[in-house]
Amino acid sequence: MAASTPLSDLRHTLLSRGLQGMLVPRADAHQSEDCAPHDNKLAFLTGFTGSAGLALVLQDRALLFVDGRYQVQARHETDSALFEIHHLHDEPVAEWIAQNLPAGQRIGFEPMLMVNSQYQALQNSGCELVALSYDPFDTIWHERPAPPQGPVSLMPPDISGELTTTKRARLGVKLQELGVDYLVVTQPDNIAWLLNMRGSDVPMNPVPHSFALVKSNGAVEWFVDPVKLTLVPPVWLMDISLKAPSALLARCQEVAAGKRILLDADNAPVAVSFAVEAGGGEVFWQPDPLTFMKAQKNLTELEGYRHCHLQDGVAWVNFLAWLAREAPARAQSGTPLTELEVQAQQLAYRQQREGFLEQSFATISAAGSNAAMCHYHATPATNAAIMPGNFYLNDSGGQYVNGTTDATRTLAFGEVSPEMRRHYTAVLKGFLGLITLQFPSGTQGHQLDAFARRGLWELGLDYDHGTGHGVGHRLQIHEQPYRMAKKVNPWPMLPGQVITIEPGYYLADNYGIRIENQVEIISGMPGFCRFNSLTLIPVDLRAAELHLLTEQEIAWLDSYHLHVRNELSPLVEVEARPWLFEATAPVHARSDYPG
Structure with a gap:
């Protein structure tokens, strides 16, 4: 048998x-x-x-x-x-x-x-x-893990930038404008943002798994396991009605009769709509308005992003300077660095930084052919060595008390092949083509996606993932609704939003390339927007065909690198400063610039 x-x-x-x-x-x-x-x-x-x-x-x-x-x-x-x-x-x-x-x-x-x-x-x-x-x-599933019960913590107004009572009042006004009686919230990050709470049910995802029922006057019923609330002062919960998560469907059915209830068609379980309809209510399918409220960052949140990216940039530079010293030496000694060893060292540098809490996602530390899997994660069985002649790709980020970071750098140690240089340059030009772009206010993400692909398209190449995603404020690393990709994303891009720019290229069984900065959208010329980089990390130019860069691209790189140097040089380790100054040298002054 x-x-x-x-x-x-x-x-x-x-x-x-x-x-x-x-x-x-x-x-x-x-x-x-x-x-x-x-x-x-x-x-x-x-x-x-x-x-x-x-x-x-x-x-x-x-x-x-x-x-x-x-x-x-x-x-x-x-x-x-x-x-x-x-x-x-x-x-x-x-x-x-x-x-x-x-x-x-x-x-x-x-x-x-x-x-x-x-x-x-x-x-x-x-x-x-x-x-x-x-x-x-x-x-x-005989040894199924137990449901998570991570403790909830507060996100105080000096970090969140707005009281939960004000957020709830604003939401109530929106619900009244939409002509609905209730909103059922099933996305934990929307609830966390609304209530100024953060959770710990899943590592690297600082949201409590829960549901909420919001009335059109802003009153909230929170369906959350009470075990998670032991660290929350009762005074913070006085005006919130608490219920068990298992009570959600029965409660929706109970309040539904003759009511219009807003559900998000792309996120709410159909079980909720079944309950509303069974109770005699009308389902109003509409994107959850909290998703858009949350994505429009306030001044305090934006300042938090800038501060945590400064800290993250210091960690990155200390790490990259260490890697530049160790990788060639270890390869030459016959005991090369490995993916897991390198990502552990990077985490150690992050843990030294002010306000760091945990990683914002599982680090992608990928050498050689492993990087051809764009969401690869190293394991003891796959733990590859970092060797000259190959690319090493590192995509990582941190959850800080005042923000969330996400960045990718692809590094070349030693000489790489002409094909690798050609592909790296195409990705770099796509990155520069988008990050330097000025675009009409209200432009949608899919309308910008091609700017990051042009360099690859000219070589008959492409990548099968999005070009950018929203990033939460000490929330989810992939935050809805904003995204730059081929797929239509019908939401207007406006100042105050935070998103990534991350073109790449992946040659199966050979190598992968990705360059990623996190940016905020700011005002440009009247009626236009542009990107301002939050990420403060030098871009590796060793594998780039620098003569193929335009003067505009070179000017952006020089300005960006000067800013990175000025911001980080007083803060990084003394032994990292020479590497930082070399990595941020003006393009025309580089020894590898043809001239």
Whole structure:
């Protein structure tokens, strides 16, 4: 008899319930990018550990849908004898079902894990969607981790820049303008921002898993595990009604009769809409207004970003100076530095900085061919050496008391091939082409995306990920709604927003390149905006074909590097200063500039 596996156990459970299949998303009830171990059913079932994906389990085959970031990683982590790998966006699961399954197949799903936009697409696929009233993983996941109960802390007004009472009053006005009676908030970062709270349920994600029901007068019912609130002074909770998370659906049904209730179609579980409709309420599908309120940073928040990026820049320069000394010497000695050793040293430098709390995401420390997986994470089994002639890519960030950082640098040690130089230069020119851009106020992210790809497109190359994402204020590293990518992002880009710029290129099984700065959008000429870099880290020019840069690009690099040098040189370690001055030298004064 064959040994049971999570996949075979799930199939057996589905068969006993008269189901032909089940959808298993990489999602929790909050659509979190990083699931708590308790909620990461996709990883338990498939072995895939990426942040976005969906499995369709049938009795005779199983499919894993992942986006372009994870096509390589998914094939490394899953058993190809059990799972077929498909593209999440190029071949959506609803289209696959419509084209490959007989009509009427009973496909189970958990309504707390599916949002309305997914539900509507699947309803048109020809299958019969069956909402499960139970969690089948409760019976097959025998050593399932417990739900998280991380303590909640306060985000005081001198860091948040606005009282929660003022935020709630502003939200109430917006709800009245929209003509709704209630807003159901299921995104933990929106709740954390509204209540000036931060959480610790999942490392590197400082939000408490919870729900909220907000009335049109700004009154809040907070559905949160009381165990998480032991560190919060009761006076801060006096005007908030506290309830258990398990009470959310019943409460929504209870208040629904004759009411208009706002739900976010891309984030709220369809279970909530089912409850509202069962209670006789009207669902008003609209993006959660908190998402936009939160993304427009106030002056205190912006000052916090600037301060924490100064601290992070110091950590980066100390780290890069150490790496520049150690990497060649260790390679020559026959005991080269490894990915894990380097990322540990970088974390140690960050931990020395004022206000540092934890990493803002798992560091991508990738040498050689590992960097071709753009969301690679080093493990003891994959821990590669950093050697001359290869690229080393480091994408990392920090959660500080007053902000969140995210930056990427690709470094060259020793001579690299002409092809590598050509590709690095194309990425660099894309980075410069976008970060130097002035654009009309209100421009949308997808309208700017091509500026970062032009250098690669001229070589017939491209990358399969977005060019930039919003960053939260000591919140999520990927913050909605703003994004620069090929996909339409219909939200206006305005001063006060914080986003990244990060073009890249990845040659499978060879190397990866990415350059990333975090920027704030500021006013430019009347009616226009431009980007101001928050990131303070020298850009490695050793692999660049400097003669291919325009004078405008060179001028920006020189101005940026002078600013980085002036800001950081008084703060970095004494032994790091010579490296900093060399790394920020004017382009025309560099020894490798052809002239």
